Amino acid sequence: MRDLASVKATLKAQRIELPSWAFGNTGTRFKVFGQPGVPRTPLEKIDDAAQVHRFTGVAPSVAVHIPWDKVGDYADLAKHAADAGVRIGTVNANVFQDDDYRLGSVANPDPRVRSKAVAHLMECVDVMDATGSRDLKLWFADGTNYPGQDDIRLRQDRLAEALAEVYTRLGSGQRMLLEYKLFEPSFYTTDVPDWGTSLTHCLATGPNALVVVDTGHHAPGTNIEFIVAMLLRANRLGGFDFNSRFYADDDLMVGAADPFQLFRIMHEVIRADALKPTGGTAFMLDQCHNIEPKIPAQIRSVMNVQEATAKALLIDADVLVEAQQAGDVLAANGAMMDAYNTDVRPLLAELREETGLDPDPVAAYRRSGYAKKIVAERVGGTPASWGT
Ligand code: RM4
Ligand code: MN
Numbered sequence: 001m002r003d004l005a006s007v008k009a010t011l012k013a014q015r016i017e018l019p020s021w022a023f024g025n026t027g028t029r030f031k032v033f034g035q036p037g038v039p040r041t042p043l044e045k046i047d048d049a050a051q052v053h054r055f056t057g058v059a060p061s062v063a064v065h066i067p068w069d070k071v072g073d074y075a076d077l078a079k080h081a082a083d084a085g086v087r088i089g090t091v092n093a094n095v096f097q098d099d100d101y102r103l104g105s106v107a108n109p110d111p112r113v114r115s116k117a118v119a120h121l122m123e124c125v126d127v128m129d130a131t132g133s134r135d136l137k138l139w140f141a142d143g144t145n146y147p148g149q150d151d152i153r154l155r156q157d158r159l160a161e162a163l164a165e166v167y168t169r170l171g172s173g174q175r176m177l178l179e180y181k182l183f184e185p186s187f188y189t190t191d192v193p194d195w196g197t198s199l200t201h202c203l204a205t206g207p208n209a210l211v212v213v214d215t216g217h218h219a220p221g222t223n224i225e226f227i228v229a230m231l232l233r234a235n236r237l238g239g240f241d242f243n244s245r246f247y248a249d250d251d252l253m254v255g256a257a258d259p260f261q262l263f264r265i266m267h268e269v270i271r272a273d274a275l276k277p278t279g280g281t282a283f284m285l286d287q288c289h290n291i292e293p294k295i296p297a298q299i300r301s302v303m304n305v306q307e308a309t310a311k312a313l314l315i316d317a318d319v320l321v322e323a324q325q326a327g328d329v330l331a332a333n334g335a336m337m338d339a340y341n342t343d344v345r346p347l348l349a350e351l352r353e354e355t356g357l358d359p360d361p362v363a364a365y366r367r368s369g370y371a372k373k374i375v376a377e378r379v380g381g382t383p384a385s386w387g388t
Contacts, residue, residue: 007313008351014309015277016242016302017061017089017284020069023048023295024384026251026288032385033291037374040381042069043080044374050084051370052298055361057352059302061089063137063284066124068094068386074130088131090177090239090284093124096141096185097386104142106162107155107191114158121166128174135238135282136170137212138163139179143186143193155191163205175208177238177282181217184249195227202236210238214286215254215265216245225264232272232281239282240265242305251288253297255304262304263340266312275309293371299361303348310344 023045025034039045042064049062062081071077074088081087095105095117103109105117124136142159144150167176180198183190192198195211202209211231215224231237244250244257255262266275274281283305289297316335323331349359358364365371 002314002316004347007310008347008354010275010313011306011310011348011351012058012355013276014058014306015061015283016056016059016305017063017282018049018052018059018298018302019063019065019092019284019286020045020049021065021384021386022285022287022289022298024068024386026386027290034383035293037371037378038294038383040378040383042071042077042384044378045069045384046077046081046084046086046088048295048374049298050081050086051295051365051368052302053086055299055358055365055368056302056306057355057357058306059298060085061087063090063092064088064127064131065092065094066120066127068384074127078131088133090135090137090282091124091128091131091133092137092139093121095120096139101141103150104155104191105140107140107142107150107158109150109154114162118162118165121162122169125166125169125171125174129171134173135175135177136166137177137179137239139181139212139214140192141185143183143190144188145186146188149188152189155189159191160201160204163201163209167205167209170208175210175238176202176205177210177212178202179212179214179217179241181214181249182219195231199231199234199236210236210280212239212241213237214241214243214249215261216241216243216249216251216286218245220247224261225268228265228268229272232268232274235280237274237281239284241284241286242301243285243287251286253287253289253292253301253304254285255301255308259304259308260340262308263311264336266305266309267315267336270309270312270315295371296362296365299365303361306348307344310347311339311342314342314344315339 025032025038053059078088100113178198180192180194198211242254244252246257269275320335352359
């Protein structure tokens with residue numbers, strides 16, 4: 001059995017980053033259901049994120065998305081975050097919501113559009129300089145819908161050129177994280193569809209170019225923990241965008257669809273000693289709460305990551321290794337399943353009490369009155385949403 005004190009210490013040190021966009025209204029392409037009390041400004045999104053940290057104690061940073069979180073003064077935004085008890089984390093670029101990007105952004109056949117996209121990525125690094133952020137996260141919607149629409153190889157050349165250009169703009173300690181996604185919005189080819197493509201570009205770009213694994217961005221049945229193990233082995237796992245999928249890029253709460261998969265991923269992370277906040281892997285949520293209230297949904301998501309991590313930490317490594325070396329298939333699998341089937345909720349409740357938190361973060365949030373307060377206060381203005 002693992003030493004419980006060290007399991008608890010590891011869990012206390014764990015850090016999970018929240019996405020600002022999870023607090024705004026979202027929906028599907030059919031309908032966005034607005035919720036009362038939703039933030040109208042980037043500052044209000046940060047206030048809501050700070051509530052998640054207040055009740056979980058492990059979510060002290062908020063990723064921003066530019067231009068959704070565009071403000072006049074980013075140092076002010078960073079100060080607002082600090083006053084609320086959090087900080088600005090990863091800066092996400094958005095080169096997918098402008099009419100100019102119909103045929104792509106950095107891989108667009110038109111050099112004018114490519115320059116425009118690169119200029120936006122540079123602007124995101126300016127934001128990082130002002131907020132003290134470490135990571136620039138790139139997700140490209142680029143691709144094609146029809147065979148022959150564009151030259152697959154040339155698109156890769158254009159992408160590589162843009163990455164190299166932006167990479168030279170990074171300051172010391174700043175990193176570029178390249179996300180991949182199987183398909184959507186492009187349906188025939190996607191320019192960065194998988195971890196192999198992302199890793200190939202990162203290796204060519206430089207040591208601070210790293211791959212992001214968004215758990216929702218794979219084909220059904222993909223063994224994500226294998227990808228995680230490979231990227232960690234290559235020292236190129238920059239971070240996760242955690243969420244759950246049943247079908248495609250569903251962006252549901254992490255651990256909701258397949259908590260066992262999350263446990264298996266966390267096992268690989270722990271196996272590589274990559275859990276610690278200084279380990280270089282960013283643990284981010286990338287979710288949308290279309291029908292459920294957003295703040296408690298983020299709290300629940302953070303708790304789901306904690307539970308999967310706690311279970312993975314409880315795997316008896318000695319028993320596992322011994323069974324593996326003895327070729328004892330059932331004992332090795334048993335070591336994993338014993339840990340997975342442990343109810344870690346009492347352990348996490350105890351840990352929260354030890355750090356002065358309520359053992360039940362969702363209930364504590366409900367009792368706090370914050371939800372009522374924002375509904376009463378946030379009257380008028382335009383609720384934050386994709387595109388605003
Ligand atoms: C993309 C990708 C990015 C996220 C956007 C909103 O599918 O997952 O990480 O920034 O959606
Ligand atoms: Mn993502």
